[in-house]
Amino acid sequence: MDNCSLLDLTTTGGCFTLHRNNNGLCILSKKLDRGLANVDWRLAFLEAFVEVLCRFHSDHNPLLLHFGGLHIAQGTRPFHFIAAWIDHDEYSTLVERAWTIADHNPITALNNVKQDSITFNHEVFGNIFRRKRHIERRLKGVQQYLEIVDSLTLVLHEKDLH
Numbered sequence: 394m395d396n397c398s399l400l401d402l403t404t405t406g407g408c409f410t411l412h413r414n415n416n417g418l419c420i421l422s423k424k425l426d427r428g429l430a431n432v433d434w435r436l437a438f439l440e441a442f443v444e445v446l447c448r449f450h451s452d453h454n455p456l457l458l459h460f461g462g463l464h465i466a467q468g469t470r471p472f473h474f475i476a477a478w479i480d481h482d483e484y485s486t487l488v489e490r491a492w493t494i495a496d497h498n499p500i501t502a503l504n505n506v507k508q509d510s511i512t513f514n515h516e517v518f519g520n521i522f523r524r525k526r527h528i529e530r531r532l533k534g535v536q537q538y539l540e541i542v543d544s545l546t547l548v549l550h551e552k553d554l555h
Contacts, residue, residue, distance in 0.1 A: 400435050402428035402458075406445030407537050410454045422540060426456055447533045449555065454536075472507050475514065477521075487513055528554055 394401070410426035428443035435441075440461025448454045478484045491509050495502030532554040535547050 394429065398431055399429040400432065402430055402435075403442040404428070404445060405442060406533070407454060408445075408540050410445055410456070412448065412452050412454075412536075414452065426453060428456060428458055447529055447536060472511070474510070475518070475521075477518070478510065478513065481517065483517070484513065 404427065409422040409424050411421070411423045413421040430438075430441070438460055440459075442459050442461070444457045444459060446455045446457055487509050488506055491505035492502045495505055532551065535551045535554065538544075539547050539551065
Protein backbone atom coordinates (compact mmCIF):
# COMPACT_ATOMS: atom_id res chain seq x y z
CA MET A 394 0.00 0.00 0.00
CA ASP A 395 2.81 2.42 0.87
CA ASN A 396 4.74 1.63 -2.32
CA CYS A 397 1.66 2.43 -4.41
CA SER A 398 0.65 5.46 -2.29
CA LEU A 399 -2.74 3.94 -1.45
CA LEU A 400 -4.94 4.92 1.47
CA ASP A 401 -7.28 2.63 3.38
CA LEU A 402 -10.80 4.10 3.10
CA THR A 403 -12.88 4.77 6.21
CA THR A 404 -14.88 1.67 7.13
CA THR A 405 -18.19 1.34 8.97
CA GLY A 406 -19.97 -1.79 10.09
CA GLY A 407 -18.02 -4.75 11.39
CA CYS A 408 -14.33 -4.74 12.18
CA PHE A 409 -13.58 -7.99 10.36
CA THR A 410 -14.32 -9.16 6.82
CA LEU A 411 -13.37 -12.87 7.08
CA HIS A 412 -14.88 -15.32 9.55
CA ARG A 413 -13.81 -18.97 9.43
CA ASN A 414 -16.17 -21.34 11.16
CA ASN A 415 -15.57 -24.78 12.62
CA ASN A 416 -18.79 -26.76 13.13
CA GLY A 417 -20.77 -23.56 13.59
CA LEU A 418 -18.29 -22.02 16.04
CA CYS A 419 -16.33 -18.97 14.92
CA ILE A 420 -12.62 -19.66 15.37
CA LEU A 421 -10.95 -16.99 13.22
CA SER A 422 -11.84 -13.39 12.36
CA LYS A 423 -9.59 -11.13 10.25
CA LYS A 424 -9.83 -7.94 8.22
CA LEU A 425 -8.69 -9.11 4.79
CA ASP A 426 -10.95 -7.13 2.48
CA ARG A 427 -10.75 -3.34 2.32
CA GLY A 428 -11.30 -0.34 0.11
CA LEU A 429 -8.18 1.42 -1.16
CA ALA A 430 -7.71 4.68 -3.06
CA ASN A 431 -4.91 6.93 -4.20
CA VAL A 432 -4.64 10.48 -2.89
CA ASP A 433 -6.20 12.10 -5.99
CA TRP A 434 -9.26 9.85 -5.84
CA ARG A 435 -9.60 10.41 -2.09
CA LEU A 436 -9.51 14.18 -2.55
CA ALA A 437 -12.12 13.94 -5.32
CA PHE A 438 -14.46 11.88 -3.10
CA LEU A 439 -13.99 13.22 0.42
CA GLU A 440 -17.23 11.74 1.77
CA ALA A 441 -16.62 8.23 0.41
CA PHE A 442 -16.52 5.32 2.84
CA VAL A 443 -16.79 1.53 2.79
CA GLU A 444 -19.57 -0.32 4.63
CA VAL A 445 -18.99 -3.90 5.79
CA LEU A 446 -22.29 -5.69 5.09
CA CYS A 447 -23.70 -8.89 6.59
CA ARG A 448 -22.30 -12.13 5.28
CA PHE A 449 -24.83 -14.64 4.02
CA HIS A 450 -23.42 -17.39 1.81
CA SER A 451 -19.70 -16.90 2.25
CA ASP A 452 -17.18 -16.57 5.04
CA HIS A 453 -16.35 -13.08 3.66
CA ASN A 454 -18.48 -10.02 4.36
CA PRO A 455 -19.37 -8.08 1.20
CA LEU A 456 -18.22 -4.47 1.04
CA LEU A 457 -20.29 -1.57 -0.25
CA LEU A 458 -18.63 1.64 -1.38
CA HIS A 459 -20.64 4.78 -0.56
CA PHE A 460 -19.68 7.99 -2.33
CA GLY A 461 -21.88 10.21 -0.15
CA GLY A 462 -23.70 13.31 -1.23
CA LEU A 463 -25.44 11.60 -4.14
CA HIS A 464 -29.21 11.56 -3.93
CA ILE A 465 -31.10 9.09 -6.09
CA ALA A 466 -34.55 10.38 -6.92
CA GLN A 467 -37.35 8.03 -5.90
CA GLY A 468 -40.30 7.95 -8.25
CA THR A 469 -43.11 5.49 -8.76
CA ARG A 470 -41.66 2.08 -9.33
CA PRO A 471 -42.72 -0.03 -12.30
CA PHE A 472 -44.59 -3.26 -11.71
CA HIS A 473 -42.34 -6.27 -11.14
CA PHE A 474 -43.48 -9.86 -11.07
CA ILE A 475 -42.22 -11.68 -7.95
CA ALA A 476 -41.40 -15.32 -8.65
CA ALA A 477 -42.33 -16.37 -5.09
CA TRP A 478 -46.00 -15.73 -5.93
CA ILE A 479 -46.06 -18.85 -8.15
CA ASP A 480 -45.39 -21.11 -5.16
CA HIS A 481 -48.44 -19.80 -3.32
CA ASP A 482 -51.56 -21.98 -3.70
CA GLU A 483 -53.93 -19.06 -4.35
CA TYR A 484 -51.93 -17.28 -7.05
CA SER A 485 -52.87 -19.50 -10.00
CA THR A 486 -56.56 -18.94 -9.14
CA LEU A 487 -55.93 -15.18 -9.10
CA VAL A 488 -54.40 -15.31 -12.60
CA GLU A 489 -57.19 -17.54 -13.99
CA ARG A 490 -59.86 -15.22 -12.57
CA ALA A 491 -58.13 -12.11 -14.00
CA TRP A 492 -58.01 -13.68 -17.48
CA THR A 493 -61.61 -14.93 -17.28
CA ILE A 494 -62.94 -11.49 -16.38
CA ALA A 495 -61.04 -9.91 -19.32
CA ASP A 496 -63.28 -11.64 -21.90
CA HIS A 497 -60.43 -12.53 -24.34
CA ASN A 498 -58.85 -9.06 -24.24
CA PRO A 499 -55.13 -9.59 -23.45
CA ILE A 500 -54.48 -5.95 -22.49
CA THR A 501 -57.32 -5.96 -19.98
CA ALA A 502 -56.25 -9.39 -18.72
CA LEU A 503 -52.67 -8.28 -18.13
CA ASN A 504 -53.85 -5.14 -16.34
CA ASN A 505 -56.17 -7.27 -14.18
CA VAL A 506 -53.29 -9.63 -13.31
CA LYS A 507 -51.09 -6.64 -12.48
CA GLN A 508 -53.64 -4.96 -10.19
CA ASP A 509 -54.69 -8.23 -8.53
CA SER A 510 -51.02 -9.19 -8.04
CA ILE A 511 -50.28 -5.87 -6.33
CA THR A 512 -53.22 -6.40 -3.98
CA PHE A 513 -52.26 -10.07 -3.46
CA ASN A 514 -48.68 -9.10 -2.63
CA HIS A 515 -49.82 -6.47 -0.14
CA GLU A 516 -52.39 -8.70 1.59
CA VAL A 517 -50.63 -12.09 1.52
CA PHE A 518 -46.90 -11.46 1.34
CA GLY A 519 -46.72 -8.06 3.00
CA ASN A 520 -43.60 -6.05 2.35
CA ILE A 521 -40.98 -8.79 1.96
CA PHE A 522 -38.28 -6.18 1.36
CA ARG A 523 -39.03 -4.55 4.71
CA ARG A 524 -38.97 -7.93 6.44
CA LYS A 525 -35.70 -8.78 4.69
CA ARG A 526 -34.12 -5.49 5.82
CA HIS A 527 -35.30 -6.18 9.38
CA ILE A 528 -33.72 -9.64 9.38
CA GLU A 529 -30.53 -8.24 7.81
CA ARG A 530 -30.29 -5.61 10.57
CA ARG A 531 -30.74 -8.29 13.24
CA LEU A 532 -28.15 -10.51 11.52
CA LYS A 533 -25.69 -7.63 11.28
CA GLY A 534 -26.15 -6.85 14.98
CA VAL A 535 -25.53 -10.49 15.93
CA GLN A 536 -22.46 -10.67 13.68
CA GLN A 537 -21.03 -7.45 15.15
CA TYR A 538 -21.62 -8.68 18.70
CA LEU A 539 -19.95 -12.00 17.85
CA GLU A 540 -16.83 -10.04 16.86
CA ILE A 541 -16.56 -8.97 20.51
CA VAL A 542 -17.95 -11.93 22.45
CA ASP A 543 -17.97 -15.69 21.79
CA SER A 544 -21.46 -17.01 22.41
CA LEU A 545 -22.85 -20.35 21.28
CA THR A 546 -26.38 -18.99 21.71
CA LEU A 547 -25.66 -16.11 19.32
CA VAL A 548 -23.96 -18.45 16.82
CA LEU A 549 -27.12 -20.58 16.79
CA HIS A 550 -29.29 -17.46 16.50
CA GLU A 551 -27.16 -16.34 13.54
CA LYS A 552 -27.81 -19.71 11.86
CA ASP A 553 -31.56 -19.29 12.44
CA LEU A 554 -31.50 -15.81 10.89
CA HIS A 555 -29.69 -17.17 7.82
